[in-house]
């Protein structure tokens with residue numbers, strides 16, 4: 001008898017749900033009707049045609065059933081179109097002008113100003129509605145980015161990375177400024193003689209540094225394991241004790257520890273420690289650098305296996321390699337797509353003798369063919385590692401490292417689309433590429449309560465495309481509209497001025 005009443009109740013409830021249409025009274029609404037919704041919470045996609053309603057900056061309704069709406073709202077007919085959550089790039093640097101050093105920026109304030117005004121729009125142009133700045137950023141830089149009329153949501157890792165004293169990337173700054181320029185450097189006993197005495201070691205312990213980073217409003221701590229590249233002398237790297245302390249302190253402050261590293265030595269060290277995120281892929285195969293491009297040495301596989309087992313976030317950043325290689329390519333700057341995201345005058349400056357400075361620095365002793373051979377080999381290894389990880393259920397995070405060096409080869413937004421294409425070329429399936437740029441990044445960086453998927457209560461960061469990104473990678477270049485915090489923008493309105 002009890003059971004009968006219960007089933008009757010369930011039937012009645014189901015019936016009343018059907019009868020009662022949800023009533024939405026909007027004051028500043030957006031209604032996207034009849035659109036194919038592509039979103040996931042767990043990596044499995046089950047696209048369906050449905051309806052999504054935004055009120056102010058939040059998603060308040062998402063369902064197969066048509067909602068009943070009243071009040072003030074804009075309606076978009078999504079028939080034949082697709083929506084995905086706004087894309088998240090978890091490795092960018094918005095503090096530089098691509099292809100320039102500080103002295104160039106000083107010499108050309110107009111170019112710098114135009115670039116900084118266009119840059120947030122360029123990210124949005126390719127659907128990137130959230131950026132995580134993985135390096136030093138000042139309060140002024142954050143404020144000036146946020147003053148732009150339309151921009152992605154910006155998260156950061158504080159005033160400077162947690163680099164060990166005199167290690168990467170502090171080593172790039174002249175000795176007399178480098179400590180001031182990296183206020184969150186870590187004191188290391190082996191470097192004691194090379195640290196000016198005015199810096200109190202007590203202010204540069206992992207705990208003191210992570211506390212400062214936390215207080216600056218950061219969501220993550222960026223650290224580095226880099227012993228040097230391109231003929232640099234051997235750089236100091238963190239000890240296991242330091243990296244473990246950084247990890248513990250980050251976690252006790254609710255922060256994520258993401259670490260630069262792209263060599264076998266770095267990846268195996270960081271996998272052993274069990275950091276949260278590897279900010280780059282494993283492409284520097286060291287003693288295995290000359291193995292055939294289709295063979296994965298056992299030692300490398302074991303490191304990748306450990307990363308898979310510990311579910312460490314792996315950020316391929318394949319455009320680091322491609323964006324440097326691009327400097328050897330005469331045709332790179334002539335791509336029509338670049339005119340949509342790079343101000344015209346800056347694009348012209350890149351083509352001048354002065355604008356070619358980094359290309360000359362890197363490649364004056366090589367011809368284009370030699371450059372492609374060297375970089376092609378490194379990229380093939382990077383892709384092979386990524387394919388192995390993807391095939392074996394690693395936690396892949398989308399990140400570009402835009403720009404990874406003072407190269408004009410990594411342009412805002414454009415570089416993200418390029419990275420997506422390279423991931424596909426490496427053999428990562430389209431569903432995994434989309435989740436890497438949405439829910440995976442959101443979860444790992446603790447942002448999933450507000451972004452990363454299309455769900456009731458989440459922030460309305462949405463991309464509307466005319467093609468299906470689970471069917472073809474080029475769909476990411478068929479964006480029609482971008483919704484950021486409920487604000488609807490047409491893609492063409494984000495283009496750089498001609």
Ligand SMILES: [Zn+2]
Nearest residue numbers: 091134401404
């Ligand atoms: Zn970086």
